[in-house]
Amino acid sequence: xxxxxLRTVAPAKLNLxxxxxxxxxxxxxxxxxVVQTIDLCDTVTIAPAPQRSLRFEISxxxxxxxxxxxxxxxxxxxWDLLIEHYGPAAIDDRAAVHVVKRIPIxxxxxxxxxxxxxxxxxxxxxxxxxxxxxxxxxxxxxVGSDAPLFHAAGTVLxxxxxxxLTPLPDQPxxxxxxxxxxxxxxxxxxxxxxxFRALRPSHFGGGDRSCALAARLQQGLPPRSEDLxxxxxxxxxxxxxxxxxxxxxFAAETRSLPHLAGAGPSLFLLNPPxxxxxxxxTVVRPLPRAACAVEPVRLVxxxx
Numbered sequence: 001x002x003x004x005x006l007r008t009v010a011p012a013k014l015n016l017x018x019x020x021x022x023x024x025x026x027x028x029x030x031x032x033x034v035v036q037t038i039d040l041c042d043t044v045t046i047a048p049a050p051q052r053s054l055r056f057e058i059s060x061x062x063x064x065x066x067x068x069x070x071x072x073x074x075x076x077x078x079w080d081l082l083i084e085h086y087g088p089a090a091i092d093d094r095a096a097v098h099v100v101k102r103i104p105i106x107x108x109x110x111x112x113x114x115x116x117x118x119x120x121x122x123x124x125x126x127x128x129x130x131x132x133x134x135x136x137x138x139x140x141x142x143v144g145s146d147a148p149l150f151h152a153a154g155t156v157l158x159x160x161x162x163x164x165l166t167p168l169p170d171q172p173x174x175x176x177x178x179x180x181x182x183x184x185x186x187x188x189x190x191x192x193x194x195x196f197r198a199l200r201p202s203h204f205g206g207g208d209r210s211c212a213l214a215a216r217l218q219q220g221l222p223p224r225s226e227d228l229x230x231x232x233x234x235x236x237x238x239x240x241x242x243x244x245x246x247x248x249x250f251a252a253e254t255r256s257l258p259h260l261a262g263a264g265p266s267l268f269l270l271n272p273p274x275x276x277x278x279x280x281x282t283v284v285r286p287l288p289r290a291a292c293a294v295e296p297v298r299l300v301x302x303x304x
Contacts, residue, residue, distance in 0.1 A: 005047035006126055007297040010099075010118035011037040011153065011287045012109040013146070014178065015262050016223050016270075017210040020199060020231040028145070029196055031231075032207035033158045034214055034223075035149050036171060037292075038284040040180070042103050042111060044118040045297060046126050049096035052079075059102045074116040075099070077143050082123055085139070091127055104182040106191055108262030110150065116143050117150035118292070125294045137163065146262075154289035157214045168217045171286035175222045179254070179281040182266040183246035188239060192263045198235035205231065225270050230260045240265045254278055 013035050021030040054075060075097060083091045097119060103111030117140055124131045131139075133151065140147035145162035157166040188194045209229040216227065237244045243265050250258045250267050258267035272278060 004296045005045060005298070006122050006294050007043060007045045008118050008121050008294045009041040009287075009292055010044050010103075010111070010114040010150070011292065012040040012103045012111060012114065012284075013037050013149065013262070014109075014180075014268060014284070015230060016228055017213050018230045018232065018262065019205045019207045019210050020196070020203065021207055022201075022204045028161050029199075030160060031158070031162070032210040033162075034168070034210050034217070035156050035158050036223075037114075037150070037153045037155075037287045037289075038178070038180075039173070039287045039291075040103055040109070040282060040284050041287070042115055042118070043100040044115055044122060045098045046119070046122040047096050047098070049094055052093040053096045055096070055098050057098065057100045059100055061102055062104065074112045074143055074147070075119045078116045078120055078139070079123070081139055081142060082120075082127075082129070086127075086129060090129065091123075095126065097122075104266065106187050107182045107266040108260065108264045109180075109182075109266055110146050110262065113140075113144045113147040114150040116140065116147050120151065121292070121294050137165065152289065153287070153292045155217060155286070157210070166214075167289075168214060169220060170288040170290075171217070171222065173285050173287075175286055176271050178268050178270050178284045179272050179278045180261065180266060180268045180284050181246075181250055181258075181281045183242070185240050185242045185246065185265045187265065191239075194239055195232050195235060195263045198239055199231065203231055203234045223270060225256075225259075228259050228270065230262075232263055233260050236260050236264045253280070 016034045018033045023029050099115055103109050136151050137148040141163040148163050149156050149158050152165045154170045155168040213227045254272055256269050256272055258269050261268050
């Protein structure tokens with residue numbers, strides 16, 4: 001264990017494409033998705049402490065009711081898996097983890113999974129663990145299907161359950177901008193599982209749109225609105241009460257049709273027109289992998 005505190009960011013993600021290919025024999029679904037981490041980030045800090053602790057702080061920007069225990073479960077699961085793998089002698093549990101939440105919860109943006117991946121980056125440096133990138137991805141796959149992509153970060157082609165990752169050329173911060181809105185809607189318990197259960201065989205595809213966008217990005221071209229696709233668009237209005245009205249409001253204010261972010265209910269536009277009211281939205285831009293580095297931080301005591 002090192003004596004210094006460490007900090008990193010945990011970025012949200014946008015699924016530029018998300019195509020569900022079919023249901024597997026093990027009950028999971030195969031998918032293919034072009035994913036981009038964005039500059040809407042939580043902040044995760046780890047510091048030496050007398051005993052293990054995990055604390056969340058809600059930023060002023062988040063006004064929603066937040067099911068934080070669910071978010072904490074993902075970090076706790078990652079922590080426990082490290083202890084199982086390396087033993088208590090290597091992971092001595094004398095650490096405090098502090099998460100500042102800015103990413104809306106259960107909103108299709110991957111905040112909880114990103115926090116878990118950020119904690120793993122910190123843990124590897126904090127306890128000086130001989131954890132390879134491949135091993136980190138394998139461990140995160142046990143935490144959640146989309147957790148591995150946050151270890152890769154940047155622009156990624158995600159396949160399988162989410163554990164097969166192919167890095168794509170990083171999108172420069174100025175390549176495009178998006179506007180993002182998370183409407184306050186009632187969400188079903190086990191939201192993502194509910195969305196998958198709502199899909200019917202006729203909704204499954206072959207992944208052509210994702211492959212086409214990946215090829216476009218490989219050529220150094222930015223994504224366009226017409227490149228975006230999300231299988232969950234087919235069932236989202238059935239699952240989220242009020243989403244259809246929220247979508248209409250977004251479209252009326254911006255004069256553009258929004259896209260569903262991940263499993264929802266967040267909505268976003270890519271390169272929105274200059275006209276229209278976007279004051280209720282958050283402007284986001286691509287965030288490259290390099291921005292997710294672990295950095296030392298000096299903690300100031302509040303008792304001084």
